[in-house]
Structure formats: structure tokens, C-alpha cells
Amino acid sequence: MSIQESLRIVPKGDIALLEWDLFGEKVNKLSTPVMFRLREVVEELKKSSFKAVVMVSRKSKIFIAGADIEEIKRINTKEEFNKVLTQAHEIFNALEDLPLVTIAAINGACLGGGCEMVLACDYRIASDSPDTKIGLPEVKLGILPGFGGCVRLPRTVGLPASLDIILAGKAVDGRKAEKIGLVDACVPAQQLEERALAWAREKIAAGAKKRRKTYRPVGAMNKFMDSFLGRPVVFSQAKKGVLKETKGFYPAPLKALEVVSRTYGMSQRERALAIEAECFIEVATTAVSKNLIDLFYMMEAVKKQTGVEGKDVKPLPVQSIAVLGAGTMGGGIAQVAADKGILVRMKDISNEQLAVGFRHASEIFGKYLKRKRITKYDFDAKMSRISGTLDYSGFQQMDVVIEAIIEDMNLKKKVIAETVKHLNPECIFATNTSSLSVTEMAEAHPHPENFVGMHFFNPVDKMPLVEVIRGPKTSDVATATIFELSKRMGKTPVVVQDGPGFLVNRLLMPYMIEAMFLMQDGMAIDVVDRWYTHKFGMPMGPFRLMDEVGLDVCIKVVKIFHKSLGDRIEVPKLITALNESSRKGKKNGRGFYLYDAKGQQLSVDRAVYGELGLGAPTNPLTEKECLERGVFTMINEASLALIEDRIVQTPQDVDLAMIMGTGFPPFRGGLLKYADALGTQYVAQELELYASKCGSRLRPAQPLANLAKTNRKFYATSHKGGVENGVGAQAERGV
């Protein structure tokens, strides 16, 4: 009964109004039962006396969100995929072949399979609501449009516009869709249904003729691009663009391009669709696709999480926040908060310092303005949300205070104790420390339950991760409030326990140190960095990263780590020499690389080798060794952080944090997914080998060694009292 309700025909005279309202769900999606129901409906319509059908959604912000990703995730074999795709093709073909005039009235998200379905209709009418988004995001999940989208979209809107959507996984709003010919009209959202019905009546009056919209290029340039001469140029340009964007790590967009190039202009629909299916199966069965889908699920899971286990814990409402310290971090936090409608009061010790914060925010909003992401009215409104103060005026009204002053424990404690006097007792106090103990800092707060860490990464506007650090006394409410605030600020929060470097910096530190050892062993800076970016897929290599962080900061943190984590962190000799040099990285223009005044990277500073007492690099090590030593040392550290120190709860936390916080290649699924894919045994063996050659720092840690004994996976291992949870754990079970 329920599935019947989900897709129902409401007669309106000659017209059948087809209402989509998936039973028991917030969104409409094309799961197998829904597809079967659609087939029934199409059959029914075919036999009926209706002359037209108008499809509408009864969900407020969703037309059809897409195919059911859960199903795609479950399918593993080519045969199963083939069955699902063939079925979908048959159903959409039947829809396309209906003798009735078919009209989709689109309001809200119409993505993936939803978009592919409306492309099988005669006419599409979109609402002008900002919620209306029509597009094909498949490549973001490592797959390609497989329900006919690669065939029908280019036919409908032409090559340039369709490649733009398919290859980047883009979605367009109603107006843009009308402009490129994806929809026939963009109408006021309030009148969508009546206008679609009127459109149907008009078409019936004109004889209820079918039509198949086919792109007709207008203008010489478009005609050329659509011609047999122009097409190869379009395809090769598109390919170049994709390769530049993906560095060749993501097969889906290239495959999608292949489908379009092989099927564009093809008259036999079935043959074209078969090519699409064949290519879809090729990419959908890759690990890349599985990894990207898992990542999607992890992100979706965060949206639903609260950061704490108790279901009845409610985050406190946050209207205004105070930021202590208006430097790069403080200004960055202020900008991100103001962007999302939160009032921010920056406090610093001088107007000169406050100006730094204001300037930082205005520069970022200025960029948005230049790129037309916001209007000048938005710019004024957003900047207006930020105020500056030298005293504690206004602090009584603050819901959250975020401390972002310099990394000095005593100073921070002093500031916390002083600030608390001016706050209301419910105010949550967060510290944006990257290396100091949240537990110790909390001692300065009279109510340590209201004290929590909120570690943003630099640059705040671009880095999506926030580590929410729970001290031993931090309350659930404080954690949930900061978790929710991070989400509101557009960030992905991961809850971590207090410990040196928390999670991300703790894992990065041995990795950066290992890079220095590689250099000590005769490797060239740029060679190592290029391998990490071009062969492994990191956004930047370890040396470039150290320059970005600041060499002085790195040295300081290495020392802190050495103190708290002991000999596991071996300090390379280079550090002493580096410490004595004036190199601070990007901020003073001199690090491993040289930078111009604007911070643009110029080239490796050849002088650095000599300065650090090294000869000219001879590059004696293999690519494999260079990559493995760096990445495996992170895996090693992660095993300790996850299994022994319980800094985070699940391997998903590690992977999400690494992808969001360091740009660890998403197509690899995350650090521990990658370790599992290689096998823990292999990782441990290799580490053992490197350890015997290069020093005990690389010896596999106990938790990793334990896993390796039976080649168990991080994801299959229970880290929480025997309860296996999380999508990844389920996916890997029994493999």
C-alpha cells in the first residue's frame, strides 16, 4: 500500500497529475521499489485516456534527490549493476515513449537519477525557487550518470553545457536551466503547478503531440562546436580540463566524457544506453567509487550527529560569539561566523590588532564580491556583523567565546580567568589551540565543564575540519554546542579527546619529521613533494606543508611532541640547523621554498641543502620508499591514537579528519581505509623493514603489530567494547 501512495495519479480532466511523495521518507529517491512503482504507473498511463501527465513533488525542497545510493553501495558485481541499469533504462524509455505529453514540474533538488528521469519527459518546467537545483552530481561519488543522463543531457542542451554539468558534477538553478535549454521555462515557485497544468492544456489543445527536445546550436561558434570538426576540439579541451582538475586520480569524469564522445549524435537509443551502462559498471566497481561513496556517507552521518552519545543532549542556541585575539586565526573565525549570520565581537589589545582581524575578514568577503558570490549589500551586512573591542563590553550577552590568542599556556590561562568574570555562567568557552593541553587550560576556568577545544585549521575560510576537543571535565552540552556551531559555520566537526596534537597534528608530525629524514638521506625537496602530490594525491607535499605551517611552529611542536610522546618521535639532526637559520617558511618568504611578497611559491631554495649541512641531493631512494615511509608512519601513529589512546572513537573519525584536515586524497577513502586496502600485515612488514634500515622510530607500534598478526583491518576491528558501528565497518564485514 505504502509504495502505491508514494507515487499517485490524481486526475485533472484530461491531465494526470502524478504526485511524488515517498512514503515514510523526507526525500523522494529512485530506489528499486519506487522504480517498479514508476513502471506500473507508466503502464497505467499508457492504457488510460489521459492526454498529458504532469509530474510534481509533494516534498517541500526536493523534487527527486536521485537514485538510492545505499543500493549502489550494496551492489558489488557487474551482473547486478547491469540488471539495475537495464531495468532503469527500460522504465525511462517507456516513460519517454508514452503516447501522452509528459511534463515535469520541478521544484527543489532534482539530481542524478531525478534529473535523468525528467530528461525522459517531453517538457520540463522549473520553479525559480533557490531550492531548485537540477544536475548530475554522480562524478562526485566516483560514478557517472547511468540512467541515460550521459545520453539525454547532451542531446537536450548540447555538448558544452552538458559537459559542464556532467564532468564537474554540477547543478544549476531554474533560471540557468532555462538559459541553457535544460528546462523549457522557469516560473514563479508559487505558480509552478498551475502553470505546468496550463502548459499541458495548451499542448493538448494543439493536438497533444510528442516532442523530443534536440539541441540546435545558435551562432557560428556554437555551430562549429557542434559540428564534426568542432566536436573533437570540445572533447580534447574537456579532457585537458578534467586531467588538470583530477591529476588523473579520478576515473569517473574521464569515463563520462568517453560515453558522451561515443554516443553524441547516435540515433539508436538502445545502443547508446548500452555504452553508458558498460562504462558505468567499469567505474562503479572501482575502489575509488566505493571510497567516495563511503566518504559521502561519513559526511551525511556528521550532519545527523550531535557530537555526543546522549540523544536528549541539546546544543545551546548561539546568536553571538566573542573571539579573543584578532589575528589571522581570530579574524578568520570571525569571517566564517559572520558569513553564516552569527554576530561576532573581536577583542584584542590594540586597535591596530583589531584592524588586522577586520582586514582579514574584509579581504575574504572582498574576494567573494569580486567573484559575484555575494552582492555589495551582502558584503556590508556580513561585515556589519563583526565588531571590535578593547574591553569586555558586550561579553555578558555572548553565547560562546572562542579564544585565539598566541600559543602560550600561562597567557591563555590568565586570559581565560579574566574573561570568565565578564561572562554569563552558561557561556561556553572554547580554545582554538593547536598544540596545548585543553585539560590543563580548563583549570583556569571556574566551570571546566563549560570549557572545550575548538581547533580550526589555517586558513579558516578554506579548511573544512574542526577538531572539537573534549577535556575530561567537558560537559555533553558544551561539546554538542561547539559541534553544532562548527556545522553552522560550514565546517565538518570531529570530536577528539585531549592529547598532544589532538588527532590531525599528531599524525602529521611524524610524517613531516619523516620528510626531513628523507632529505637527510639525500632526497631532493621538490622530488619528494612532487611524488606526494602527483603520485599519491596529497594537495601539497610535506615540505610545502611545513613552509605553510611555519618552520618555527613546526620546530616548537616537534619539541612539545618529543617531550610528551617520548622517543617514538625522533628529532632529526636537521632541526637544530633549521632552528638556527632565519627560515620561517611562507610567512617570511624563506623556507624550503622561496616565496614572493604575495606568498606565491617561486622555487626550491637550493641554498637550503648547504645551510643544513647536506650535500647536493642525489635522490638515492625509490618513490615507493619515500611515499611509504611518510604515509605508513602516519598509519602507525593512527593505530596508537585510535586503539591505544582512544583519541577518537572510530576509524571513520580518523579518515574524515585526515581528508578534511589535511586533504588526504579522498579517492583513497582516508588513511585507515588505505591501510586496510593494502593490508595491515603489509604495512607492518614494510615498517619493520624501514625500521631496521632507518631507525626504531619506524617500528610498528603495538596496536598495529597486533592487527598485522592476523592481517585484520582497522575498519573490521571493534574499538568500542565489541560494538561494530559505522558504515565502513559494515561494508567491510565478511570481505
Place this chain on the structure above:
Amino acid sequence: MAQDRDVVLVEGVRTPFVKSDTKFKDVHPAELGRVAVHELIERSNLDVNMVDEVIIGNTGNPPDAVNIARVVALRAGVPLNVPAVSVHRNCASALESITTGFERIRAGTCDTVIAGGTENMSQLPLIMSKPFVQAFQRLMGARSTGQQLSGLFNLIKTDLRQVMELVTTSPLVASPHKPRVSVVEGLTDPFVGINMGQTAELLAKEWNISREEQDKFALASHQKAVAAQKSGRLGEEIASVFLPPSFKEFVVEDIGPRAEQTIEQLAKLKPFFDRKYGTITVGNACPLTDGAGAVLLMSRAKARELGYKPIASIRGYAFAGLEPERMGLGPAYATPVALKRAGLTLKDIGLVELNEAFAAQVIACMKALDSDQFAKDKLGLDKKVGTIDPATLNVNGGAIALGHPVGATGTRLVVTLMKEMKKRNVQFGLATLCIGGGQGGSVILEREN
């Protein structure tokens, strides 16, 4: 005795007052107002949901923010459901906003009002001549290419005439194609057709006020302002303005007071409005200025409920009218009425903020208040209103040094007065100013304990 519907001043703040065409020249008056209101909210730890209305004075009426109060309110974070109104009583617009708020609270229609004013005289527009405007409109309405070409030709023709007239006549003399300077027009009385400076010249002559007396007064204004800047007294009422759009610079204090000002320098200046027989110079008149201010008004009951300790209460106010050509004497007309409404006499007043549009005008007011003859002839009173002790007058300097952003000054007077009353432990204070067009406005404050 204390009544629930007494109107109290909880907090007050203003931006720096900055000489026009300097630091604030590119800052929209709405942004100046926003800073003042935003800081007022923060400094008073106000829950913005408590605000019943925002009332902002402004005279320039910027074409891109015609109800500037609404723009100021929304940008400052006041909720969407709170109404906002801009008020205009020329030089007293930012006093009008306070008295309007006072009436609303007294009447019980509001409990919490943000009142203030903002003005950016640097941004007052140049008004194009009528022929130019018509030519421009014709071009805008042109459809065919022929119409467009002839429209363009026509526009160039009027433009050339404009340039011709600008080179052949003195800039401020009216002529048919020349643009008009709105700040000049605004400072010319539309009823009697004389300039504000000329009204001051009239008072100087009628009340026999010498050039020397005026220059001395002006010098004292600078000296008092500079001293107040140095001691930090003025700083307390000022909120820094960070300058958009780049925010590279900021202003923390008034740009106007001159520490190095000497009487000799003032004496050297030529009379500006009456070159031959005049005494009013740019040195003993207030400069064009940009700035904003805001105060938080509440009913006594509301302030008590929210746990505020108000700084002062408003005992009464009055506006009065007089001959436009003697507008500078306005305070002498409004003050006795306000005093009467407050049930006080001038003797009770321990501090006075009397806006210094012109030194001559302030001195004339003091003389008039101290004159039995004036009281009899003009006020219908038996004897003089009283004497203002110069030591209680404009203790932190006045508009000659600080400047007079027309639509913001009224609030500045009240803010300075309430803060000084508290510091000096003065029971009653008077804030008063003359109003272009021939009016005076006065408000009497009482210190709260």
C-alpha cells in the same frame, strides 16, 4: 519622585567626529550610524529583542538610504520586526530622535528605544542643474538610434554650457547650468534667504560681540577639547570606526581639536561671510563634520526589570521658534520653557552643553539669558532667565573644536552631558542647541544615583 514611566538614559556612545572630506569621506552615514548603534548595544549588554523602536536623526537624507534609521537598525543587528524611523529637525535632528523616544516611552507605547543621529557632510551630493537633468532624462528615454544621438548631443551641449558658466562666474553664484552644492543650499535659510553665517553676523552686531571675544571663545573650545582628549575623558564616549571597504585604517578620536591653535592665528583669519564689517571667520565657527551617536532610552520600570543602572533621566525638554535670521539665539528661547517643564531654574543647572555653531551665537545666547530686557521683550517673563557660569559650559569643548555633523550633534550633546554629570556628580544638566530655520531645542537631564 521616581515614576515607572520616567525616561532614563542607560548608555550613550558616539563615533569620533571627523572633519569632512578627511577620514570618513567614503564611509556611508548608515555605516557611521551602524557603528554607534552596534556599540551601544554591546556596551549596554542589551538583548536586542527588547528594542521597541529605533529612531535616528539625519538631515542629508542619502538617496540610497532614504529611511536611514531602518538601514542603521538592521545592519546593527536589531531584529527585523522592530520598526525604525528617521527624524529631521535640521540641526536638532539627533535631539528630536531622543525627545521622540521620550514621548513614546512616556505615552507607554514603547519601553526601550534606541535614539541617535548620523550625518556624513562629506557625502552631501552635488545637485545637477535642471537643464542637465532634463537632457539626461531625454537620453535615458531615447529608443531609436536617432533619438540617442540627439540626446547625447543635447547632453554635451548642456555640459559645455555648465563648464562655460563655471569658468566665467564665481563658483557659488547661482546660474542656470551650474550644479548646486547641496551643503551650501542646506546652510541657507529658505525662508529669508540668508546663510547661517550671516545669521551669526547679525547676532554679533546686535549683541555687540567683538571679534576678539569670539576668537577667545573659539580658542578655549580647542583647549578644552584637547585637554579632554589627553585625559581620556572624551575617549570614553567614543567607539572606534574601522574604515570600510578595506578596513586598513581606523579612527579612534575626534579629528578637529587643534592643540597648536593660537589666538594670533585666529586673529589673522579674514571674515568669511561679511568681508568688510564682519567678525565671523572659519576659525570661530564650527567646521563641516561627519559622525554619529546613539543613546539607549528606557522606561524606569523596564530598566529596573532588566537590572540596569541608568546614568541619567530626562526631566523635560522644549523646542521653541524664533526669527529665522536670528536662529542662533534659539537656546535662549527653548531653555526657559524646558526649565519650567522640569520644574527647575537655571540656578539648578550644574553643567551646560550648548552647541557651538558659532562663537558669536553662543555668547549671544548667554547674554540674552542674562538679560531682563530680553526676558521681558521676547519671552514674556518678568526678569532674566539666569546666568550661565562659563566654567560649567561645554567643559570638554564644543562644536568649534569637535565639529557639528548636523544630524548627529543633538545626541553628542546628551552623551557628553550625561557622562560628565556622572563624573562630576552634578544633579541637573542642560543640553541645548540652535536650529537652522529659526528654532531652539533644550533638554534637561537629572543624574541617577
